[in-house]
Amino acid sequence: MSRINDIFVIGGGINGCGIARDAVGRGYTVALAEMNDFASGTSSGATKLIHGGLRYLEHYEFRLVRESLMEREILWAMAPHIIWPLRFVLPYHKGGIRPAWMIRLGLFLYDHLGGRKLLPPTAVLNMRTDPAAKPLKALFSKAFEYSDGWVDDARMVVLNARDAADKGALIMPRTRVVSARQENGVWTIETINTVTGKSERHQARMLINAAGPWVDHVIRSAFGQNEARHVRLVQGSHIIVRKKFEGPRAYFFQNPDNRIIFAIPYETDFTLIGTTDRDYTADPKDVKISEEETLYLCNAASEYFKEPVKPDDIVWTYSAVRPLFDDGASKAQEATRDYVLKIEGKQGEAPLLNVFGGKLTTYRRLSEHALEKIGEAIGVKGRPWTAGSHLPGGDFPVQGYEGVVGKLKSRYPFLTEPHARRLVRRYGTKAATLLGNAQKTEDLGRLFGSDLYEAEVRYLIKHEWARHAEDVLWRRTKDGLRLSKEQVRSLEEYMAAIPAQMAG
Structure with missing residues (x-):
């Protein structure tokens, strides 16, 4: 005992x-x-947003929205390596689901309920001239743009x-x-x-x-x-497709059924589209995207994008069950x-x-x-x-990401630009701990695929409790998007052969 x-x-x-x-x-x-x-x-199956929850205003959840808005910049300052600001484009056309005055009012509240100091305010975009219109159908003369945050959940x-x-x-x-x-x-x-x-x-x-x-x-x-x-279990599913648009902005799409989906830049080369909302009654460990959800997300995104999103475009999916407090709401998307x-x-x-x-x-x-x-x-x-406070690796200025990347590249000149950026996005100032005394690429050990080297895998085993390839490829990193089946098998064999050096 x-x-x-x-x-x-x-x-x-x-x-x-x-x-x-x-x-x-x-x-x-x-x-x-x-x-x-x-x-x-x-906690790894979310849409990965640090956000006030614009749509929660429709359900009068003002306390939750205000608390969330105030938290955005606090969390960003705590972990500027894994959290960063994102601008969201909400296309609008007359006769849409929500009238312009309602959207303006919601965004006014979003800007003024509390907590915004560094995040830029709401703007109105002319979709005849703004680059944000390029991947979309020519239905929209106007769009609203607002700020929220992205997180590696x-x-x-x-x-x-x-x-x-x-x-x-x-x-x-x-x-x-x-x-x-x-x-x-x-x-x-x-x-x-x-x-x-x-x-x-x-x-x-x-x-x-x-x-x-x-x-x-x-x-x-x-x-x-x-x-x-x-609790009321509500399933949310997401699809990942090859990059649908250039630029750092994300999109907020309104659907005829009053639900919304996001299309978000993801891991440099991809686009994340989600989420769904439906009640779930089975074992949470068995949750996975349904054919109905897949078609729903493809069809909803295709209503906006010039180039349709097809099931064949999907490179990965993930689903999770949200344990919402059961407040008796009639629809899953209305539950608190x-x-x-x-x-x-x-x-x-x-x-x-x-x-x-x-x-x-x-x-x-x-x-x-x-x-x-x-x-x-x-x-x-x-x-x-x-x-x-700062989470491990987040001890640098809230807008200091580029400076940390520059320092890392100066100390380890053999790193490619994408590799250095990814290491800082994952580990912040701890990237130097991971790289240690390495003086050339070969010092990082075996390459498993993409830019995942043995040094990083060993760091994750020793400091972050990783035990299986899945822990590394889909939670500590998202390198599973880039590794082949053979490379994944090689990583699994490697991790199974070394002792579980669990930290803590």
Whole structure:
């Protein structure tokens, strides 16, 4: 039996890792268990936006939108390597789904509800002359343009876990919670390592259930509350196609069914199109895009692009299940994206905090609100601190990306420009740690494909808990888009042959 921790977190998505990081930074002792790899569920399956949620204004979610808008620049400053600003073009034509006055009002609120200092304001584009019109059908004389942010979602999760571990938290990926029970005013949690089969017992003064789509499953299985029905599972799917347009801007398309989709520059050479919204009732681990969703996204994008998007154009798809708090909304796209935190436990019992809902943009504020509840339940430690912090590798000025790339290329002149840029986008100032004393390309070791070298793979194994090729290719990086099946197999064999040097 290890020490009695202050809190034990179940779930290694963005909310669980965010809460663990905030808590350990305030002086709480923390353990976290994730049954798979970090961000292997909802947190790597988003549209990857740091955004206020323009469409949430239609559902009067002003509190959520305001909090999200205020968070955009805070998160950008925390992690300028994996978060950056993006301009969105919203084409408009008369007789469209939403009248111009409604869009103008929404964008006015978006500009003025709070938090915007560096992001440029809304603009109106003349689509007869603006380059943004080039890939689109000649239907639009006008478009609105506004600012939001882009994030490498899976990296944001693992960097929160890494920082929590660096600050002293016990971080346990591939560790499933088998049971949790009350004993003498503390929680006793039984876990099993799914790789080694080793069972362990942990104790904590408070338990945090941040299991995302599995939050009700944890309540039912680990706690024996068979009637738990708190979340509404909503499937969102995305398709990746070869680059549909030049330039750094993204598009916001309105569909006749009142839903919206985005078309976003992705990993330099591709375009991301999504998302869908439909209720989901099966096991979240089995989620994958349906033929219906594929056709929906292709058809919706083809209504706008001159060159149609066909299923044959798709190079990759991903799907995830969003665990929205069940507020009784009739349509999946109308269910609240806000989060709900619920404390359970009678006087004298160790408390349990269940986390429902949430989104990438609000994870830091959700964590702060969770810490308020933790403080009320087991005593306050420390003060809020994350607003002025940096995630690992993000310790450079918010608009200093080009400077970091320049320094890296100066120190490692053998790097190509695209390779240096990708390393800084993934690792920020930690790219120099990864490259170490390398003086030529050969010093980076074996090349697995694209610009993925052995030095990077070993860094991800040692510092970021990567164990399988999938962890490297689809969560720590997106090099899976560029490697052949043979190259993927080679990486799998390489990773299977070396010891699991798990950090933490």
